[in-house]
Amino acid sequence: GENVEQHPSTLSVQEGDSAVIKCTYSDSASNYFPWYKQELGKRPQLIIDIRSNVGEKKDQRIAVTLNKTAKHFSLHITETQPEDSAVYFCAAHEERALTFGSGTRLQVQP
Amino acid sequence: NAGVTQTPKFQVLKTGQSMTLQCAQDMNHNSMYWYRQDPGMGLRLIYYSASEGTTDKGEVPNGYNVSRLNKREFSLRLESAAPSQTSVYFCASSPTTGDYGYTFGSGTRLTVV
Numbered sequence: 001g002e003n004v005e006q007h008p009s010t011l012s013v014q015e016g017d018s019a020v021i022k023c024t025y026s027d028s029a030s031n032y033f034p035w036y037k038q039e040l041g042k043r044p045q046l047i048i049d050i051r052s053n054v055g056e057k058k059d060q061r062i063a064v065t066l067n068k069t070a071k072h073f074s075l076h077i078t079e080t081q082p083e084d085s086a087v088y089f090c091a092a093h094e095e096r097a098l099t100f101g102s103g104t105r106l107q108v109q110p
Numbered sequence: 111n112a113g114v115t116q117t118p119k120f121q122v123l124k125t126g127q128s129m130t131l132q133c134a135q136d137m138n139h140n141s142m143y144w145y146r147q148d149p150g151m152g153l154r155l156i157y158y159s160a161s162e163g164t165t166d167k168g169e170v171p172n173g174y175n176v177s178r179l180n181k182r183e184f185s186l187r188l189e190s191a192a193p194s195q196t197s198v199y200f201c202a203s204s205p206t207t208g209d210y211g212y213t214f215g216s217g218t219r220l221t222v223v
Contacts (some may be wrong), residue, residue, distance in 0.1 A: 001169070009150070032209030043200065044153070046211040089152055093209050096160070097143055097168065100152040 002027040002094040006101025013080050014109050021104045023090035024072040032093035033066060033073045038103075039086045047088075048075070080108045112136055116201050116215035123191045123222045131186040131218050133201030141207045142184035144168075144176065146197040147217075153200065159184055160207045191222045 003026040013019050025033075034049035050057045050064045050073065057064050061080075066073040077084055085108045091098040114135045123129055135142065140161045145153040145168075155168030159178040173195060175187045184203075188195060198219050202212035 004152075006152075034211045043214040043216050045214070049211055051209060096166065096207055097155050097158050098212060099155070099169075100145075102150055102152040 002030060002092050002099040004090060004092050004099050004101040006090050006104060008104060009102065010105045010107070012107045012109060015080060015082060017080055019077045019080055019084070019106055019108075021075045021088055021090070021106070022072060023074070023092075023101050024070075025092040025099075026071070027092070027094045028068075028071065030092040030094050033064070034091050034093075034098070035064060035075050036089045036091065036100075037086045038089065044089060077106075080106075082108050082110050084108050114201055114203055114213050114215035116199075116218055118218060119216065120219050121221070123188075123220065125192060125222060127191050128187065128189050129191065129220075130188075131199055131201070131220075132183070133185065133215055134183045135203040135213070136182065137203060137213065138181070139203040139205050139213075140181070141204045142178065143202045143204075143212065144174075144184070144186045145200045145202065146170065147200060148197050156186065156199075158207070188220075191220075193222045196220060196222045 006023045031052040036044035037047045038044040063076045087103045090101040117132045143158040144156040157176040159165045162181045201215040204210040
């Protein structure tokens, strides 16, 4: 089955700086890569996704890049704000369901 | 529009007790999932239902059973709870098992003592 590795496990940045979270996946058949944000005590919520026929996608301060050859994808957050503080999960879709990474706790220091 | 509704939100069980976690969605989605979330381990798939009438094992199915009662409802049952099943359980749904994002319920925090 699919295996997704996510790094780093924790990330602390100053407000206004950029944050980058990286994930690798094992199954070359995976074709869909969403990112979720989970605030403390809340449910995971989809923030951006990318499909295998696209190399990059942007939505305001958030962007995701995908390198299918290397089997890795990344989340980029620019101009970070305190409300960006949360746990972020990457995921990869193989045949049956999403496989999630272990999460990155992002702390944005004011 | 409630999305995905889970009950209960919190539960404490004694070892060996049984319980059923309920999940319902009102988005007319075909596919539903149960994940468990443990610190440092992300979300792990327990069972999923690609469509009404079908269920399949995920990554960590031991100790659990599921029922897809109808298109809206997908329940998770612990027959004999163990401390290792202490976790936060999330139900999710999607239009199909294809490349769609999931909508998650608010979770059930289960403690087995």
